[in-house]
Amino acid sequence: MDKRDALPLSPSSSLRSRSSGFHAPTRTFHSLRPSLPLPPAERRLNVATYAFSLLPNSPLPANPAFVDAATGDTVHFPELLSQIRSLSSSLLSRAGIARGHCVFFLAPTSLDIPPLYLALLSIGAVVSAGNPASTPREIAHLVSLSNPRVAFATSATAAKLPAGLDTILLDSPRFRSFLDGDGGEAVEEVAQSDVAIVKFSSGTTGMIKAAAMSHRNMIANVAAVHSMRIPVAERRRDGPEATLLGMPLFLGVAYTFLLIQLALGETTVLIEGRSGVKEMVQAAERYRVNSLTVAPSVVVEMARWPEPLELVALEYVTCGGAALAEAAAEQFMKRFPHVELRQSYGSSEAGMTTMMIDQEECRRLRSVGRLSPNVEAMLVDTTTGERLSVGQTGELWLRGPSIMLGYVGNEEANDATFDSSGWLKTGDLCYFDEDGFLFIVDRLKELIKCGGSQVPPAELEHLLQLLPGIAEAAVLPYPDEEAGQVPMAFVVLQPGTNLSEEEIMDFIAKQVTAYKKIRKVVFIDSIPKTPYGKIWRAELRKHEVFSCTSKP
Known part of the structure; x- marks a missing residue:
């Protein structure tokens, strides 16, 4: 068995802290959630079949499986199963796609995507996807990493694909015919x-890499989140839950949530990834969703939305993928006092690692929750390599069955990312509190090295969000002759605000030690972000302010 696939050790309960999950002899943190048994590793099983196995055999849920927010069209569970079977058969017999073949997607969100994803997974094909808004050059790079046999696109996106790549158009008669098969069972041992x-x-911190997740990685992730969500779903008495997935389907996290929603028998409302907050809120109101799954930037915009928001059915919001400032979380909870704000932490490499599951946990505004089942962690001093304890900040290392197989065709990156025992080095500086809640301090590679000290940009970004009049902020290193680097801030002001550079720098200076002071402020119209909602620092580094290297 691959060390990365191993379930966490079960340390003696007498030596493991019941409040934090810290095991002193091994200096490791263990999940406070109950451990989950997974299917035997040798059993032939794909993640799509596993997700369906968590549903009751009969009858299937009566509510829709998927709803297209733009058109109102729906797909119910029996129809979804029929589509998956027809597609599986057609993909094998008519498209020449089989186990191990990679398939690349370049298409906007639609009701065609979920059954196609699930059909491909069920026959053992490998799914990858790109952002339709990317340039042909960017897409060519993704294609070179994943090496697909065939691509699925639309008439509007196909021209961006590299020449010579076999492409099937989702809006073509050929693809529609794939859905009209006999629905027979397509058996492929996966x-x-x-x-x-x-x-x-x-x-955001270097060249894009392709992270390969196995079916077992995905099964472990679905099992963990399903186990944390099902007690909440069972408490409902007025019908099944409906969730609006406010993330484009080309994101890796969207794959996971599709599978989880499917396993729970819930309705997933799909919305085009480029939709704004107004469109999301209108869709949430129209379909009376109980939950939203969105990037932190959406949470920030919802908290500041100038018009009334009638989200009468909304019970909780799940967000992750980027840092959410404490001030923004507080503002959201004041505006929506009856809505739980469930922050989470995960990555393309590790899946969903932590999350919050109830109102009590959601009160830890700066935290991203507790470790998911079957996940173990440790914090490592980046200078000495020492394993750290509760309340100490170090690089977060993770191990468990949801951790990726590795980066495709990049052994150098794999060697740098994994240690000999299968621990994944996340590159995130974190600490655990005495109750087992994880707190993200910053990205290790994004630390500003000011003289002999290190400045976490996220700390200053949180402080900037506390200053009235600032809508958004991003802190980056700026070249300095004496210190090497000093903190500088890109700031977006709220309409009608006239804050000056000096006022902003003075506000920060009163709250931090000398080397953390912001030495330069640049006012811009918006902070560029990735589809995950993370600050796109590489794009900010292209700003003309960096063409001047003189001392600020």
Whole structure:
């Protein structure tokens, strides 16, 4: 068995803290959630079949499986099963796609995508996807990493694909005919160790890499989140839950949530990834969704939305993928006091690692929740390599069955990312509190090295959000002759605000030690973000302010 697939150790309860999950002899943190048994590793099983196995055999849920927010069209569970079977058969017999073949998607969100994803997974094909808004050059790079046999696109996006790549158009008669098959069972023996999905890392701190997730990785992730969600779903008495997935389907996290919603028998409302907050809120109101799954930037905009928001059925919001400032979380909870704000932490490489599951946990506004079942962690001092304890900040290392197989065709990156015992080095500086809640301090590679000290940009970004009049902020290193780097801030002001550079710098200076002071402020119209909602620092570094290297 691959060390990365191993379930966490079960340390003696007498040596493991019941409040924090910290095991002193091994200096490791263990999940406070109940451990989950997974299917035997040698059993032939794909993640799509596993997700369906968590549903009651009969009858299937009566509510729709998927709703297209733009058109109102729906797909119910029996119809979804029929589509998957027809597609599986057609993909094998008519498209020449089989186990191990990679398939690349370049298409906007639609009701065609979920059954196609599920059909491909069920026959052992590998799914990968790109952002339709990307340039041909960017898409060519993704294609070179995943090496697909065929692509699925639309008439509007196909021209961006590299020449010579076999392409099937979703809006063509050929694809529609794939859905009209006899619905017969297409049997393909898929091993849990087979690659299921290739996710592309965000690339905010370097070159984009292709992370390969096995069916077992995905099964472990679905099982963990399903176990944390099902007690909440069972408490409902007025029908099944409906969730609006406010993330485009080309994101790796969207694959996971599709599978989880399916396993729970809930309705997933799909919305085009480029939709704004207004469109999302209108769709949430129209379909009376109980939950939203969105990027933190949506939470920020909802909290500041100038018009009344009638989200009468909304019970909780799940957000992750980027840092959410404490001030923004407080503002959201004041505006929506009856809505739980469930922050989470995950990555393309590790899946959903932590999350919050109830009102009590959601009160830890700066935290991203507790470790998911079957996940173990440790914090490592980046200088000495020492394993750290509760309340100490170090690089977060993770191990468990949801951790990726590795980066495709990049052994150098794999060697740098995994240690010999299968621990994944996340590159995130974090700490655990005494109750086992994880707190993200910053990205290790994004630390500003000011003289002999290190400045976490996220700390200053949180402080800037506390200053009335600032809508958004991003802190980056700026070249300095003496210190090497000093903190500088890109700031977006709220309409009608006239804050000056000096006022902003003075506000920060009163709250931090000298080397953390912001030395330069640049006012811009918006902060560029990745589809995950993370600050796109690479894009900010192209700003003309960096063409001047003189001392600020």
